[in-house]
Amino acid sequence: MSDLADYLTARAGIWHYARRVPAAFAEFDPRGVIRQSTKIRVIDDPRKVRAARAAARINSELEAYWRDGLRGDAVAARARYDKVRRDARRLGFEYISAVEVSQRPIEEILQRFEALAARNVIDDKPAEAALLGTVPAPALELTGLFDEFETLMKASLRTMSEDQLRKWRNPKKRAIANFIKVVGNKAVAQLTRADALDFQRWWQARVIAEDMEIETANKDIGHLNKMLRKVEHAHQMQIGPIFAQMRIEGGTTGQRVAFDPKFVQDELLKDGALDGLNDEARRVLYLISETGLRLSEACNLTRETIKLDAAVPHVMVRPNGRKMKTEQSERDIPLVGVALEAMKLQPDGFPRYRHKSDSLSALVNKFLDSKKLLREDGQTLYSLRHTFEDRLTAVEAPDKLAAALMGHKYHRPRYGVGPSLAQKREWLEKIAFKKLPAV
Missing domain, CATH: 1.10.150 (DNA polymerase; domain 1)
Known part of the structure; x- marks a missing residue:
């Protein structure tokens, strides 16, 4: 409050707020000094405690007014600049500043004046501004x-x-x-x-x-x-790469730690282990454990992308109104084990969490933590995706097939259409969890 108290002066027994308009705002606020009564008597508040609070309110409103004024001025400046650039293009020239015009070859400078004369717009101020560069570019803050x-x-x-x-x-x-x-x-x-x-x-x-x-x-x-x-x-500001090589050394990427597959089988998929989670949240976990889907991919499945009646039941990872993480993310994944059972009960996907994967992640991670099911630092719901990848590695799944299931880029020339759904299911059945909970 001490700084705001400095803006207080006593006039006729009343504390008044008084502040000079800063130079940055003087162009659109010409009042010089702003004075406003706090309506608090000096005799009632000799130490300026209440008056300072009143001054804080006045000051906040005043600074908001100044900021709005700057924004308004900036918007107007941008509009003027955009218009003059359009005018220059309409007249057949690139808009450049007056300084840049003066530095161009004399032939080009003459062409600009000749263009004004040819169009009979010598006294047309907007055209002069467009061709002679007299409107400065607005400063971007x-x-x-x-x-x-x-x-x-x-x-x-x-x-x-x-x-x-x-x-x-x-x-x-x-x-x-x-x-x-x-x-x-x-x-x-x-x-x-x-x-x-x-x-x-x-x-x-x-x-x-x-x-x-x-x-x-x-x-x-x-x-x-x-x-x-x-x-x-x-x-074309030419400020240079001022943040180049500015990274602070010694950081870590915070890699998530995978669950041990035996822990998933014996603890996470144990009957009753996830009691307390709502049905959709629990079934998303089951789906991810058998498919390795990213959480956002699971949450945004729909009836159109869930194919339970196909010869090989599967889910189709598609954009569905969102941008895919990578080009390879678009893929089809067979449903086996607990994932198949869960999706039979969620044929429309997970409407409660569609486009809300962050909310689901927070909910499930909090639940798992409360049940002491996150045994190592760095483990989260997303760790099931890393577990899925580890399980594929353990059965020596071909790299091309593992990449197709994970939605990763396969670092070899691409030929053909890739592994079929039947081939993918064959490998997923090799790693499917055997003892399944009631979904």
């Missing part, structure tokens, strides 16, 4: 970096589901928010290597003081590097 990056990535994001978009957006927004904490809301074009070094040092201090994971820091650095390089290229 860090607070606008993500929106600009998302716009540039729009084509790549078109197949993502809302849940996938949320997962894609959030870590990038967090990285920018953390960067702003360190360097402030700078213009992207003014960022330097020193800013990146300050951010790296900030993260190093957090890793030590708060026991944060190094990989968390490196993810922030990686996201910022990717966003800045993409935006820099699009806007």
Whole structure:
């Protein structure tokens, strides 16, 4: 409260909030000094305690007004700039700044003036601005970096589901928010290597003081590097790869630990072991244990992709309104053992968790932990996928078949259509769990 108390002055026995408009906002707020009564008498609050709280409210509203003003000004500046670029293209030229125009060969400069004369637009100010580059490019600040990056990535994001978009957006927004904490809301074009070094040092201090994971820091650095390089290229900013080689050494990827197959058979698949989980959550676990599906792949199965009446009952992993993790993720997997029994009871899939795999993961992991069924550090529900892969390795399944079941890339030239459903089922039956619970 002490800083806000500095904005308080006594006038006619009443505490008043008074603050000079910062230079950054002066262009659209010409009032000079803002004065507003707190309506709290000095005699009732001599130590400014209540008045400081009132000042905090006034200050918060004022700063929000200033920020909105900046955003509005930025939007208008962007609109002016986009229009002048369109005008330049309409007149047959690339829009460049006045400084760049002056540096072009004299022949090109003359062509621009001749274009104005030929179209009889010598006194047309918008046309002059378009051909002579008199409208400056709006400054892109860090607070606008993500929106600009998302716009540039729009084509790549078109197949993502809302849940996938949320997962894609959030870590990038967090990285920018953390960067702003360190360097402030700078213009992207003014960022330097020193800013990146300050951010790296900030993260190093957090890793030590708060026991944060190094990989968390490196993810922030990686996201910022990717966003800045993409935006820099699009806007020809030439700020350079300021985050290159900034990763902090010593991090680990946090590889999940597989369950022992015997533990899955004797403990996870024991009758009553999963009592307390709702039917859909329990049956997703059964499905994953026999198929190695990613959790999101299991949650987004539908009646159209569950083929129980086929000669070889199977599930089809398809996009279904979401982007596939890899090209190889699209695959068909036979149903055997407890997975087949579970899916007979879920012919429409798992509507409760469709596009909500994170919620299911949190629920099941909490349940398994409470039942002491996560015996090693790093084990989660997803560990069943690693167990599935280990079981294929144990029976020496061909690499091509294992890759087809896991949805991994097969690192050899691709010929033919790959293993058939019958071939896949033959190998899955070799590793199917034998003692099955009531599903």
